[in-house]
Amino acid sequence: MPLFGKSPKTPHELVKSVKESLNALVKCTAGEKKTDKASEDFHKNLGALKFYLCGGEDDKEPHSEQVVALSQELNKTGLVISLIQNLSRIDFEGKKDVVCIFNNLLRRHIGTRTPNVEYIVTKQDVLFDLIKGYENPDIALICGQMLRECCRYEALAKIMLYSPEFYRFFDYVEVSTFDIASDAFSTFKELLTKHKALSAAFLESNYERVFGSYQRLLNSDNYVTRRQALKLLGELLLDRHNFMTMTRYISSPDNLKLMMNMLREKSRNIQFEAFHVFKVFVANPNKPKPILDILLRNKEKLVDFLTKFHTERSDDEQFNDEKAYLIKQIKELKSADEAS
Amino acid sequence: MAENVLVPQAIPLAPDEYNVVSDHIGELAFINDDGDDLPNFFRRVDSQEIVYQPRRRKAKLVGKYLFGDVLGEGSYGKVKEALDTETLQRRAVKIVKKRTLRKIPNGELNVQREIQLLKRLRHKHVIKLVDFIYNEEKQKKYMVMEYCVGELQELLESTPEKKFPIFQAHCYFSQLIDGLEYLHSHGVVHKDIKPGNLLLSREEILKITDLGVAEAIDWFDSGDECHTSQGSPAFQPPEIANGQEMFTGFKVDVWSSGVTLYNMATALYPFEGDNIYKLFENIGKGKYTIPDSVDDKLRSLLEGMLQYKAEDRLTIQQIKHHDWVRRKHPTTPGKVKFKSLGDDGDTLRSLSIIPYLEDLHCSDQSDEEYDDEQIFSEPHYNNSSKNNKAVVSEPSTDVKQKKKKHKGGLLSSCKQS
Numbered sequence: 001m002p003l004f005g006k007s008p009k010t011p012h013e014l015v016k017s018v019k020e021s022l023n024a025l026v027k028c029t030a031g032e033k034k035t036d037k038a039s040e041d042f043h044k045n046l047g048a049l050k051f052y053l054c055g056g057e058d059d060k061e062p063h064s065e066q067v068v069a070l071s072q073e074l075n076k077t078g079l080v081i082s083l084i085q086n087l088s089r090i091d092f093e094g095k096k097d098v099v100c101i102f103n104n105l106l107r108r109h110i111g112t113r114t115p116n117v118e119y120i121v122t123k124q125d126v127l128f129d130l131i132k133g134y135e136n137p138d139i140a141l142i143c144g145q146m147l148r149e150c151c152r153y154e155a156l157a158k159i160m161l162y163s164p165e166f167y168r169f170f171d172y173v174e175v176s177t178f179d180i181a182s183d184a185f186s187t188f189k190e191l192l193t194k195h196k197a198l199s200a201a202f203l204e205s206n207y208e209r210v211f212g213s214y215q216r217l218l219n220s221d222n223y224v225t226r227r228q229a230l231k232l233l234g235e236l237l238l239d240r241h242n243f244m245t246m247t248r249y250i251s252s253p254d255n256l257k258l259m260m261n262m263l264r265e266k267s268r269n270i271q272f273e274a275f276h277v278f279k280v281f282v283a284n285p286n287k288p289k290p291i292l293d294i295l296l297r298n299k300e301k302l303v304d305f306l307t308k309f310h311t312e313r314s315d316d317e318q319f320n321d322e323k324a325y326l327i328k329q330i331k332e333l334k335s336a337d338e339a340s
Numbered sequence: 341m342a343e344n345v346l347v348p349q350a351i352p353l354a355p356d357e358y359n360v361v362s363d364h365i366g367e368l369a370f371i372n373d374d375g376d377d378l379p380n381f382f383r384r385v386d387s388q389e390i391v392y393q394p395r396r397r398k399a400k401l402v403g404k405y406l407f408g409d410v411l412g413e414g415s416y417g418k419v420k421e422a423l424d425t426e427t428l429q430r431r432a433v434k435i436v437k438k439r440t441l442r443k444i445p446n447g448e449l450n451v452q453r454e455i456q457l458l459k460r461l462r463h464k465h466v467i468k469l470v471d472f473i474y475n476e477e478k479q480k481k482y483m484v485m486e487y488c489v490g491e492l493q494e495l496l497e498s499t500p501e502k503k504f505p506i507f508q509a510h511c512y513f514s515q516l517i518d519g520l521e522y523l524h525s526h527g528v529v530h531k532d533i534k535p536g537n538l539l540l541s542r543e544e545i546l547k548i549t550d551l552g553v554a555e556a557i558d559w560f561d562s563g564d565e566c567h568t569s570q571g572s573p574a575f576q577p578p579e580i581a582n583g584q585e586m587f588t589g590f591k592v593d594v595w596s597s598g599v600t601l602y603n604m605a606t607a608l609y610p611f612e613g614d615n616i617y618k619l620f621e622n623i624g625k626g627k628y629t630i631p632d633s634v635d636d637k638l639r640s641l642l643e644g645m646l647q648y649k650a651e652d653r654l655t656i657q658q659i660k661h662h663d664w665v666r667r668k669h670p671t672t673p674g675k676v677k678f679k680s681l682g683d684d685g686d687t688l689r690s691l692s693i694i695p696y697l698e699d700l701h702c703s704d705q706s707d708e709e710y711d712d713e714q715i716f717s718e719p720h721y722n723n724s725s726k727n728n729k730a731v732v733s734e735p736s737t738d739v740k741q742k743k744k745k746h747k748g749g750l751l752s753s754c755k756q757s
Contacts, residue, residue, distance in 0.1 A: 109668035196525055197657045239525045243562055285560050318459055 011070035014052060018045040019079050026086055043094045046083075050097040054104045071105055075119045080105065081126050084146075087139045095142045103149040117153045127156060128165045134172040134184050144183040151190040154198055161191055161202045170213040174225050185228055192232070196241040203236070203245045211249065218258060223267065230262065230273040237280055250281045253290040260298070263305070272310060275323075282326050295333055302330050399700035401425070402482055403473050405433060406700060409681075409692035412491075415444060416451065416552075422484065423693040424470075430487040430691060431470060438479035446570065450552035451481065457528060457551045465519030467539060467549040488539035488547055489689050490678055496535055496604065498679050503607035506638070507669035508676060512538065513601050514665055515546035520593055521656045523548065527557040529564065529589030532571035533596035535603060540678075555589060564589040573616050574609050575599045578648055581623035591650035594659070598645030605638060606631050610646060637664040 009017065021042035028035040052070060074080055083090070083098050090098060105116040120126055127150060133143025150156040160166055169191075172184035192199050203210060217229035237246045249255055259281065262274035281291060295302065306327050313319050400407045408421035411432055417440055422431045441447035458469035471484035492512060496502055504512070516538060523530055530537075530551060537550040553570040566589040569580045577595035579587040602610050610628035613619030626648040630639050641664045644654040659665060680686040 112663045112667045196521060238559065240527050240557075241525050246559075280559065283559060318456065 009048070011052070011066055011073045014045070014049055015070065015073045015077055015079055018042070018049050019077055019082070021045050022079075022082060022086060025089060039091070043091060046090070046094050046097050050100050054100050067108070068110075071108060071116060074105065075116065078123075081123060084126055084129055087133065087142060088136060095139065099142055099145045102146050106149055106153065114153065117155060120150070121155050121159065124159050124163075127160055128163065131160065131165045131168060134168070134175075134180060137177060137180060140177075140180045141183050144187055147187045148190055151187065151194050154195045157191055157195050158198055158202075161199065162206075166191070167209070167213055170216060173217065173229075174220055174222055176222075178224070181222070181225065182228075185225075189232055192236065193239075196239065200239075200241040200245070203242055207245060207248060215258075218262075223270075227267070227270055227273060230270060230277065234273060234276040237277060246280065247284075250284050251288045251291065253294055256281050256291055256294055260294075263309075268310070275309070275319075279322055279326055282329050292333070292335065295330060296335055299330055299333055303327055306330070399696045401700070402433070402475070403471070405431060405471075405473075405482075405484060406693060406696055407433065408696055412494075416440065416447070421487070421692050423691070423697070424484075430693075432485050432487045434483040434485065436481040436483065438481070450570075453554070454551045455483065457554055457556060461523070461526060461528070463519060463522040465515050465546055465548055466522060467547040485549075486541070486547070488541050488549075490540060492535035492538040492540065492546075492604070495540070495676055495678060496607075499676050501607055504604050504676055505672045505674050506605060507671050509601065509604040510664070510667075510669045511544070512540075512546050512604065513597070516548065516597055516600070517656060517659055517665065519546065519548045520597065521660070523554075524590050524593070524656060527559065527561075527564075529555045529557065529566055530593050531555060531566070531569050531589070531596075532575070533593050534572050534575045534600055536572075538600075557589065566592070571596065573619050574611065576620075576623060577650065578623055578626050579650055581620040588650050590656070591653045594645055594653050594656065595650075597659075598642055601645070602630070602642055606634065610642075637662075637667065641665070 021038065025035070025038040025042045028038050049070075053067060080102060084102070087095060087098065106114070106120070108114065108116055127147075130143045130147050130150070133147075134140045147160075150160070169184060169188040173181050173188055175181045175184070192203070214229065214233065217225055218233070220226045220229070236242055237249055256278075259274050259278040263271055263278055265271055265274065281287075282295065284291075287295070306323055309323065310319070402422075404424060404426045405422040406425050408423065411419045411421050413419070414434075417435045417437055419432055419434050422433045423429070424431055436451055438448070441451060444450075455469065455472055458467070459472075462468065467488070468486045469483060470486060471482075473482040473484070474480075475482070496504070503509075516533070520530070520533070528551070530548065532550060532553050533548070537548065539547040539549050541547060555566055555568070557564050557566075565586050567586055569576065569587075569592065571580075571592075573581075575596040577587075577592055580592065599610060602608070608631065610630075611619060611623045613622050628646065630642055634642070641654075641659070641662050644662070645659065647653040654662070678687060678689060681689060
């Protein structure tokens with residue numbers, strides 16, 4: 001609360017003033033004289049709103065009853081949604097205030113309920129607006145911060161995963177602006193790994209579409225995308241929650257071929273990440289015939305290749321153990337006819 | 341006779357008053373390693389030379405780690421605070437002696453397994469193995485880990501009520517479940533979840549530690565069957581107490597976490613017994629009560645986690661969705677905080693390395709004290725050529741080295757050549 005000056009506004013008044021000043025700002029066209037005034041008004045009000053909700057610098061918990069009233073008022077007027085829709089009109093500090101307000105609202109608990117998460121569930125379009133925010137460099141990182149907060153809540157993560165908008169991420173992670181691409185990638189990864197059971201079910205039921213698109217990332221011209229995608233793929237496959245997805249992935253000869261090619265990539269880092277996916281194919285005790293055939297056909301070459309593979313990693317015991325295991329496995333491979 | 345006394349009798353200080361001495365007693369075992377040092381040990385010292393002084397810390401470097409005070413002691417060996425002299429990060433080093441290990445059933449195997457597992461795990465709530473050094477000469481393993489303030493067990497015991505306020509128990513429990521979810525997603529069954537194996541960092545982040553008896557399940561095993569368990573008896577589920585040959589691993593951790601939560605919230609154990617047979621008999625029967633003070637939500641969670649049959653027990657997912665876990669618990673007064681380790685009132689447990697650093701860089705002791713150190717320091721491996729075999733070139737920094745370093749200036753001495 002301000003130390004001196006006018007008596008503090010009630011939640012109702014505060015929300016109203018932010019809303020009105022936002023409307024005024026939206027109406028102005030750039031370059032007009034009154035734009036500056038409207039912008040100044042709005043940012044002052046926004047700052048007050050943030051202060052009310054999140055408290056000052058000193059980590060003091062704001063007054064809880066007023067905050068409850070404020071958050072109800074915000075939801076009633078849909079102010080948060082209009083703030084996000086007009087994010088690009090807000091200045092740098094103001095954008096950070098919006099992140100703070102939005103994230104703070106999501107975190108509010110009443111008993112076991114998170115009322116503002118429930119509110120967003122009824123206004124799903126906000127999530128899609130946020131996702132599309134990655135297309136606008138001015139607001140991309142700001143939207144990313146809010147999206148990752150949304151990812152923390154299973155209900156919101158579920159909406160995003162199962163929406164067609166999710167597949168936009170496959171484009172966003174490849175954009176040429178590095179910070180946007182990597183921010184998008186971390187949101188993407190969060191969605192696929194945060195809620196294990198949810199994402200496992202999602203990957204299983206949408207296997208074809210997801211891994212069809214994922215293939216593009218693995219073949220990307222962008223080195224960072226390719227490497228990050230490969231690393232995430234390894235993590236996903238080796239997570240026990242994704243057991244079904246893993247078994248399906250390692251039954252496809254195309255996937256095996258891709259990994260074998262990546263083992264020979266120019267970049268040693270990509271070779272190394274590819275090794276961690278490749279090993280799953282070889283270690284599988286129930287290799288389907290097409291996989292077995294490929295491995296058998298390349299048996300000698302693979303043994304030779306792996307023996308010389310990253311020999312300088314002598315201090316990485318685990319890697320060497322795994323490599324030795326793979327070599328042994330490949331040496332002992334027998335075709336189905338031989339075995340019987 | 342009054343002038344000449346034997347060293348051990350000549351120091352009437354309490355062991356913790358005179359750190360060098362108490363430190364040394366633990367190291368006595370070296371006598372058997374190298375008979376040549378034996379006569380050196382009982383050396384006559386003029387009583388005038390024995391000066392009562394505030395405890396002096398002897399600087400000891402292993403690799404790039406400068407050791408500080410002892411943080412704790414487990415069955416496997418000491419844990420000391422340490423400072424990474426290159427990055428200046430605070431660390432904890434678990435020192436495991438092969439000699440001690442041999443006396444513990446499966447000791448060596450367990451440590452090996454723990455190192456292997458920790459190397460491939462990386463999660464906020466699982467202790468991180470930062471570095472690993474093996475000194476062949478001294479037969480010691482140094483496991484360098486991220487620094488933690490202390491165990492939950494210690495925190496529990498420090499209070500008269502031996503329990504946490506609900507919000508605090510909730511805070512630790514939800515972190516435990518996050519960590520377990522990660523372990524399980526990597527196919528690791530911990531098998532020994534208990535407050536004694538849960539550490540807290542400075543930021544009160546819970547870290548699951550001690551994966552000595554953990555088991556990694558094969559990638560291609562769709563189930564999670566386990567056959568052996570060496571966890572702590574009071575935290576074992578009925579299937580283990582009854583000696584079943586096979587049981588589902590993940591549900592063992594769920595049970596133990598249930599007992600842990602029960603203990604944190606009530607100060608009691610659901611099952612007790614005068615000896616392990618009685619205890620296992622009681623667990624095997626599966627009859628327990630939850631005190632009336634426990635509210636309904638928590639009661640239902642505990643009952644869900646302590647289901648007699650593993651298949652009826654809650655899964656980690658179900659626990660995460662349980663109302664008690666999702667609830668925000670109001671902060672109540674009486675939060676349990678760490679007490680100071682010594683009697684210096686340092687409840688924040690600040691870095692104990694500073695005196696050692698001073699010793700390392702600014703030591704200006706007179707020569708006779710160097711002599712003192714010579715007796716107390718470890719056998720002089722540095723002078724022997726067999727030292728080359730050791731992974732770390734310098735098992736301990738003794739006086740000669742220290743002097744050399746000192747000349748090299750402060751900065752250069754921080755680096756290991």
